[in-house]
Amino acid sequence: MKSWGEVPKAYAIMHANSLYNNMDPLVESVNNKEIKDKFRMHFNLELGAYNDKEADIYNLSRLQVSPYWSTNHVMMKIRQASRQNIQFKIGDQEVAQHWKVINGAAEHENNEITLTSAPSSEGRILLKEELPDQYNVNFAFKGNVVGQQAFYVNYDEKTNSYLRIVLVDNEIVISEKLPGGGIVEKERFPLNEIKWNEEEYAFNKATVYTYHDTQKGSRIDEEEYPRNLTEKRVFNIAINKDKIEIDVDNVLSETVQINPKLQGAQIGFGALYSNKNTSHEQYADDIYDTLIEDILITDKNNQTIFTNQYTNFEKVKYKSTELFNHVVDFFIETF
Structure with missing residues (x-):
């Protein structure tokens, strides 16, 4: 933040993990250009909360938080990804x-x-x-x-x-x-x-699904309770x-x-x-x-x-x- 002097403009594409992966090349090219023209960083991946200095600033990872998680659940996820000491609530x-x-x-x-x-x-x-x-x-x-x-x-x-x-x-x-x-x-x-x-x-809106996933209408096991x-x-x-x-x-x-x-x-x-x-x-x-x-x-x-x-x-x-x-x-x- 100090190097920019302001909170940088950031973007998180929907759906995660699709850009630079399995997106149509023409669509990917347009998305890539527009994102880099308008934003200073892009959280493209849904892999975890931690990004190190070697990460591509336009291909950063984000943590998809579920609405039922507690504060300490989020902090535990951050600790899991970063392997650093975290202060819990x-x-x-x-x-x-x-x-x-x-x-x-x-x-x-x-x-x-x-x-x-x-x-x-x-x-x-x-x-x-x-x-x-x-x-x-x-x-x-x-x-x-x-x-x-x-x-x-x-x-x-x-x-x-x-x-x-x-x-x-x-x-x-x-x-x-x-x-x-x-x-x-x-x-x-x-x-x-x-x-x-x-x-x-x-459906988790920030996750990539296959055509088969979306046609099923749900990713739950009908014989089990949803989490x-x-x-x-x-x-x-x-x-x-x-x-x-x-x-x-x-x-x-x-x-x-x-x-x-x-x-x-x-x-x-x-x-x-x-x-x-x-x-x-x-x-x-x-x-x-x-x-x-x-x-x-x-x-x-x-x-x-x-x-x-x-x-x-x-x-x-x-x-x-x-x-x-x-x-x-x-x-x-x-x-």
């Missing part, structure tokens, strides 16, 4: 200090934690406070259906052992990892099917010394025995993408966000150990602000 420092980030990034905002995984690996946070033998945990997962949203109990950081409850692709999977052992699946429970409209999954489909699942979990009782949406209710070798006293949350081993573009992203809302941990006497829920006053304030914003949006969109 933390949010509420007072709430964040209760948690330890094992991997990935966590943003604490209002009554939510947005946990972002690192590429191809799980994002994980642990509550620093050790919990008693008997307690209750209530929370809601609000991440995309295609992905792994995990809750850990009896977590022992020293031995890396735990019992794990995972909401993965609309199923509940219970696994355990004993000290010195591997992860072993114990039980699996399907949840009720989620209804969704195929037409709501739109941007979200669903809120409310969990109520009662932890005892030898068992846990799991309730999801007041529909699924299961009891799982706890192996006596699991002696940890911490809880945690995890976020991981689902590896589909498919060519479908919808599963291409190996970074995943989970939203954890309204965490409430209480002891056997119903005394609060930890919560990020709104107080009654905060809830009224939030709802009032949300209503006002909806009214403003309505007038902007309508008039």
Whole structure:
């Protein structure tokens, strides 16, 4: 910027990756001339956010951001492409200090934690406070259906052992990892099917498609959920010394025995993408966000150990602000 003395005029052609690649030569020639006459740089490729000094200033790469990505998801993509240290957004420092980030990034905002995984690996946070033998945990997962949203109990950081409850692709999977052992699946429970409209999954406008792609009308696997489909699942979990009782949406209710070798006293949350081993573009992203809302941990006497829920006053304030914003949006969109 300093060498130009101003913000340079830049252009990003639609569709990405087509110029200098498979475009008709006559069309390419006209585009190339007009772009270079009118702009000082051109983001032609959709490969990643990072461009080094060797890059062609008229054939730069850009990151195509999906609307459902969190701030830290974007930052994680930038770190992945640049291989440089990136400062992630933390949010509420007072709430964040209760948690330890094992991997990935966590943003604490209002009554939510947005946990972002690192590429191809799980994002994980642990509550620093050790919990008693008997307690209750209530929370809601609000991440995309295609992905792994995990809750850990009896977590022992020293031995890396735990019992794990995972909401993965609309199923509940219970696994355990004993000290010195591997992860072993114990039980699996399907949840009720989620209804969704195929037409709501739109084409990514900054991507090149073949004729076959466009004629199909969609790049989704009709037997799978689209990756941007979200669903809120409310969990109520009662932890005892030898068992846990799991309730999801007041529909699924299961009891799982706890192996006596699991002696940890911490809880945690995890976020991981689902590896589909498919060519479908919808599963291409190996970074995943989970939203954890309204965490409430209480002891056997119903005394609060930890919560990020709104107080009654905060809830009224939030709802009032949300209503006002909806009214403003309505007038902007309508008039």
